[in-house]
Amino acid sequence: MKIGILGAMREEITPILELLGEHKSVEYGKNIYYTASYGENELVIAYSKIGKVFASLTASVMIEKFGVEKLLFSGVAGAINPELKIGDLLYATKLTQHDLDITAFGHPFGFVPEGAVFIESSDELNSIADEVAKSREIKLGKGVIATGDQFIADSSRKEWIRTTFGADALEMEGVAVAVVCDSLNVPFFVLRAISDSADDSADIDFDSFLEKSAKVSADFIMDMLKLIK
Ligand code: ADE
Numbered sequence: 001m002k003i004g005i006l007g008a009m010r011e012e013i014t015p016i017l018e019l020l021g022e023h024k025s026v027e028y029g030k031n032i033y034y035t036a037s038y039g040e041n042e043l044v045i046a047y048s049k050i051g052k053v054f055a056s057l058t059a060s061v062m063i064e065k066f067g068v069e070k071l072l073f074s075g076v077a078g079a080i081n082p083e084l085k086i087g088d089l090l091y092a093t094k095l096t097q098h099d100l101d102i103t104a105f106g107h108p109f110g111f112v113p114e115g116a117v118f119i120e121s122s123d124e125l126n127s128i129a130d131e132v133a134k135s136r137e138i139k140l141g142k143g144v145i146a147t148g149d150q151f152i153a154d155s156s157r158k159e160w161i162r163t164t165f166g167a168d169a170l171e172m173e174g175v176a177v178a179v180v181c182d183s184l185n186v187p188f189f190v191l192r193a194i195s196d197s198a199d200d201s202a203d204i205d206f207d208s209f210l211e212k213s214a215k216v217s218a219d220f221i222m223d224m225l226k227l228i229k
Contacts, residue, residue, distance in 0.1 A: 005044070016218045039226060052173060063180070071187075078197060079196070080198060081162075088194045089192070090168060098110065098147065169192055170198055
């Protein structure tokens with residue numbers, strides 16, 4: 001099985017490359033794709049750069065050029081749900097675009113014609129995550145992740161995203177991966193460890209906790225890989 005592992009920032013995939021040790025690199029489309037074997041699986045690993053556009057490009061390249069059959073995203077997110085604290089893990093059951101707005105034409109936020117407000121992730125990969133969390137005896141949250149091309153450091157915007165979409169966490173790439181994978185019939189999984197609470201101190205918390213939270217997410221993904229056949 002060929003599996004893609006995608007992060008947005010270098011810090012999000014570095015722990016995975018370090019754990020893998022030996023890997024190759026291929027340059028394509030102004031980005032670097034790392035390849036490695038891991039047990040029975042072949043891995044293609046990359047960080048896309050921040051935001052939905054770059055994440056869409058990288059997910060598409062992983063599928064169309066490298067032939068990945070499943071795609072796992074690993075990274076950090078801002079918490080919306082007050083039960084989520086820095087370092088906590090959650091996966092997306094469904095994802096939406098909080099900055100997509102053609103409400104002027106009577107459509108709901110997050111919707112464009114022939115699209116959908118929410119895209120659901122793979123039940124099979126989500127169950128594998130539940131299994132890993134159970135065997136490691138760690139807390140793993142799940143819920144709605146809202147994606148947009150904005151770093152949110154504002155409690156009122158965060159509250160709007162919570163009430164509009166019922167979102168538990170927010171970030172800047174997940175739904176792009178969801179749209180690409182859903183369109184191309186590739187099962188996907190989006191895991192995030194909390195780096196901040198998307199409030200007035202989000203920028204400072206993000207800088208302080210990015211590496212530590214990214215590692216929490218990466219370690220979990222590595223454990224999941226052992227169970228994906
Ligand atoms: N990723 C991690 N924290 C975030 C935030 N506050 N806004 C957007 N993306 C994030």
